[in-house]
Amino acid sequence: MAIQIPEATIGIDGLTCSMCSFAVEQSIRKLEFVDSFHMDLNENVATIIFKNNHFADFELLVLAVMNAGFSVRFLHASCIMENDAVSDGMHIKYGTNLIHIIEWDPSVQNKKVALSFIDKNTISPKKYKKYLESINKECYKTMRSTPECHSTSKNEMQVKVFHVILKS
Amino acid sequence: MSFLRVKDLQFFFFAVLLLNPILIFSQELFISTEPASNRPKGVLITKLGTSYQSTGSDNTIEIMPKCMYSFNAKIMGSLGVTTKYTQLISPESQRFIATSFNGFLKYRFLNFDSKHKHFRMAALVSFSTSKNELCTPLSPEGGICKGLSIRLIQTYLHKRFAFSGDCGLLFQNQTGVALFEQQKVFTYILSSGYLIRPYPYRSYKETNWNFYLEWLGNISRYPSNTSDVLENYRKEGATDHYSEISPGLQFIFRSRSRLDLSCRVPAISKNSVNTPDFMIYVAYEHYLYSKGKQP
Numbered sequence: 001m002a003i004q005i006p007e008a009t010i011g012i013d014g015l016t017c018s019m020c021s022f023a024v025e026q027s028i029r030k031l032e033f034v035d036s037f038h039m040d041l042n043e044n045v046a047t048i049i050f051k052n053n054h055f056a057d058f059e060l061l062v063l064a065v066m067n068a069g070f071s072v073r074f075l076h077a078s079c080i081m082e083n084d085a086v087s088d089g090m091h092i093k094y095g096t097n098l099i100h101i102i103e104w105d106p107s108v109q110n111k112k113v114a115l116s117f118i119d120k121n122t123i124s125p126k127k128y129k130k131y132l133e134s135i136n137k138e139c140y141k142t143m144r145s146t147p148e149c150h151s152t153s154k155n156e157m158q159v160k161v162f163h164v165i166l167k168s
Numbered sequence: 169m170s171f172l173r174v175k176d177l178q179f180f181f182f183a184v185l186l187l188n189p190i191l192i193f194s195q196e197l198f199i200s201t202e203p204a205s206n207r208p209k210g211v212l213i214t215k216l217g218t219s220y221q222s223t224g225s226d227n228t229i230e231i232m233p234k235c236m237y238s239f240n241a242k243i244m245g246s247l248g249v250t251t252k253y254t255q256l257i258s259p260e261s262q263r264f265i266a267t268s269f270n271g272f273l274k275y276r277f278l279n280f281d282s283k284h285k286h287f288r289m290a291a292l293v294s295f296s297t298s299k300n301e302l303c304t305p306l307s308p309e310g311g312i313c314k315g316l317s318i319r320l321i322q323t324y325l326h327k328r329f330a331f332s333g334d335c336g337l338l339f340q341n342q343t344g345v346a347l348f349e350q351q352k353v354f355t356y357i358l359s360s361g362y363l364i365r366p367y368p369y370r371s372y373k374e375t376n377w378n379f380y381l382e383w384l385g386n387i388s389r390y391p392s393n394t395s396d397v398l399e400n401y402r403k404e405g406a407t408d409h410y411s412e413i414s415p416g417l418q419f420i421f422r423s424r425s426r427l428d429l430s431c432r433v434p435a436i437s438k439n440s441v442n443t444p445d446f447m448i449y450v451a452y453e454h455y456l457y458s459k460g461k462q463p
Contacts, residue, residue: 017363023211026208067208067209067210067241068241071279124282
């Protein structure tokens with residue numbers, strides 16, 4: 001199953017002034033797949049629209065925030081997907097990455113859904129520690145594809161895997 | 169730390185406790201010190217500082233251009249030069265001369281972020297060459313003392329308030345003496361800031377007003393092999409504990425340039441040489457990376 005991800009919202013921790021928010025914006029705007037960016041300066045939540053038919057590399061997105069000197073509080077992406085094959089533990093190919101669905105809402109039907117990322121550096125360290133205790137999977141610790149959770153060929157072993165909770 | 173007397177340390181810690189509740193107000197772009205945070209990776213900051221000091225018969229103007237670059241979110245470096253113009257000594261000295269080259273390397277090693285607040289700690293090593301034989305080692309910006317300084321910085325921000333504590337050791341250079349046998353000076357800076365306006369934010373273009381109050385000090389012991397000049401200077405009334413209070417106002421324009429206005433008033437000193445300093449800094453941030461290149 002292929003998906004399109006047109007936009008994402010990122011909550012950013014550690015920001016207290018507009019100069020810092022501006023630095024984060026500059027850092028993210030330089031990414032090739034970013035079309036537009038809007039920052040809520042008081043809530044410190046950024047809305048990012050991706051370019052059509054471009055693969056949004058979430059690893060670079062998170063790195064851009066960290067290189068600006070701040071941390072990601074949450075990372076949500078909206079996407080359109082057909083859900084007839086969705087199940088817990090399912091992997092969806094997205095660009096060069098895999099998206100591993102850890103939980104999903106069964107009421108989701110052929111509509112715009114939200115992917116809530118739960119990997120390291122996409123949520124607060126406290127939340128990540130909690131997930132790490134409850135998700136006992138090697139791929140969650142390493143963020144790399146493993147035979148345990150995904151039938152991988154040798155070439156796919158180094159594929160980046162993001163873990164998400166799928167909500168309506 | 170044998171060069172510090174117990175009563176000096178008692179005074180220092182008492183002062184920290186006393187001023188903490190008062191000082192907890194600002195942003196972290198402190199005027200007299202560096203925060204524990206770094207600027208974003210790939211940002212070059214050009215900064216120009218000027219200071220003016222008048223002791224009646226002697227007027228001194230210093231110009232301090234400086235460049236800072238953030239290698240990544242954890243490491244930042246700086247290089248600067250201080251030029252000085254003094255009216256007093258002799259007609260030929262009445263021109264700008266380079267009195268100091270200085271720089272620092274800062275490493276942010278601790279980072280706790282949450283919504284609208286953060287706590288960070290960093291280690292900073294700075295050096296300065298100087299033609300001034302006598303100096304008060306208070307200015308990490310100006311680098312007016314010749315030597316090497318090692319400092320520990322902690323910065324806490326919560327919404328409109330910022331607080332920073334900075335303490336370190338300066339090994340003040342004297343010719344022919346090994347580095348760790350130099351005159352050791354314990355330096356400290358307590359900085360606080362408060363965002364006056366705007367609140368709440370509406371746009372990057374709004375001018376930010378920050379008020380700062382900083383307290384800079386040093387506690388020193390002269391070694392037995394100190395030069396006669398320093399010894400005489402000390403006898404004339406220089407104290408072992410010297411400090412200054414520095415209020416300042418900062419304007420941030422379009423979220424990328426700064427204008428800092430501040431003055432420094434001696435707070436604890438018997439030394440009549442030290443009169444108020446007036447300082448102006450302007451700084452601009454250049455984002456060096458280009459579109460499509462990874463930040």
